[in-house]
Amino acid sequence: MEKFKYIKGRGAQINTNNRFLKLHKVLEDDFLNYCIKEGEHYNNSKTQYLEIFPKTILNKVTSTDIGFAYSLNPYQGCEHGCIYCYARNTHEYWGYSAGLDFERKILYKKNAAELLEQKLKSKNWKAQNIMLSGNTDCYQPIEKKLELTRSLLTVFLKYKHPVSIITKNTLILRDLDILTKLASLNLLHVSISITSLEEKTRRILEPRTASIAKRLKTVEVLSNHNIPVNVMMAPIIPAINNHEIFDLTKKVSELGAKSVAYTMVRLNGAISEIFIDWVNKTLPDRAKKICNQIADCHGGKLNDSRFGTRMSGEGKIAEQVHLQFRLAKKKYFSNKSLPPLDYSIYSKNTPLQLKLF
Known part of the structure; x- marks a missing residue:
């Protein structure tokens, strides 16, 4: 079989089989060679947007590793295409692959704001x-057109309800008018994910995300508007970006970030197959070293699902990362912290006369 060219603009280079489906696709050599002969790629890389109709919008978070109670996702799948993304596995619940399908079949919830408002107005919600x-x-690319996130922020502001956001996209600056109002009431935390300061690394790890320069500018602009910013160096991948901890921490502190945090990479579920395929095609000279060092952080495996250790890892490499991050925070963030969110001003917007009953 002839070798296919690297799929530019995508993280995953394959579609893994869906663990929930009985039938699996097998690509035969004669079909693949026919595609090459005809100048076609066997996979149509064009992004599709599919509306879905959920009945609820909030997801209860039970993990002790996560610092929030609920997550809210107006989109399923993500066109950013980050190769390491733990969310890839959730695309299998919809009948798709965690590989290329995750990046090119984007599901959107047009009624997201309506469902959120119903929840915030409900009698038992606290x-x-x-x-x-x-x-x-x-804030992935389709948000520019659909504005689902903006409509959600409008609901949070209307009910004076706290919200946290994490994104890699500078499109968040479009909503500065709402964000500044939320921040003035201590109702907002924003996390900007910056995995590396090196644009070359960003392009291969996160092919359809905003550039590093634009993300750094986003940290600065948000901070200048008194919006509390946390920077997530997530994930740290040994032999790819673990050498950047001090430089990145120093840079975002200078730009006004209030805090910084990290997670260690873990290749859960189908992501291990996707990552191994990607790293052998993208960084063949370092592929074995990278995979071995990731495994060293998780007891010899590429993934550790145990609460308490899965995000930080174990072993010598994970310990070195932890020590570097602790020293970097002590040096550049010793007098900084995110202000607490204010839960006391939340209002269900119920007419005053009804509040007597």
Whole structure:
């Protein structure tokens, strides 16, 4: 079989089989060679957008490793295409692959704001930390057209309910008008994910995300508007970006970030197959070293699902990362911290006369 060219603009280079489906696709050599002969790729790389109709919008988070109570995701799948993304596995619940399908079949929830408002108005709801993008990025490219995230932020502001956001996309600056109002009421935390300061690394790890320069500028602009910013160096991948801890921490501190945090990479579920295929095609000279060092952080395996250790890892490499990060935070963030969110001003917007009953 002839060798296919690298699929530019995508993270995953393959579609893994869906563990929930009985039938699996097998690509035969004669079909693949025919595609090459005809100048066609066997996979149509064009992104598709599919509307879905959920009945609820909030997802309860039970993990002790996560610092928020609920996640809210207006989109399933993510066109950013980050090769390491833990959310890839969730695409299998929809009948798709965690590989290329995750990046090119984007499901969107047009009624997201309506469902959120119903929840915030409900009699038994009490204000809790809700994270936008707990699974997939709420500011991925299609948000520019659909504005689902903007409509959600409008609802949070209307009910004076706290919200946290994590994103890699500078499109968040479009919503500065709402974000500044939320921040003035201590209702907002924003996390900007910056995995590396090197644009070359960003392009191969996160092919359809905003450039590093633009993300750094986003940290600065948000901070200048008194919006509390946390920077997530997530994930740290041994032999790829673990050497950047001090430089990255120093840079984002200078730009006004209030805090910084990290997670260690873990290749859970189908992601291990996707990552191994990718790293052998993208960084063949370092592929074995990278995989071995990732395994060293998780007891000899590429993934560790245990609460308490899965995000930070174990072993010598993970310990070195932890020590570097602790020293970097002590040096550049010793007098900084995110302000607490205010849960006391949440209002269900119920007419005053009804509140007597």
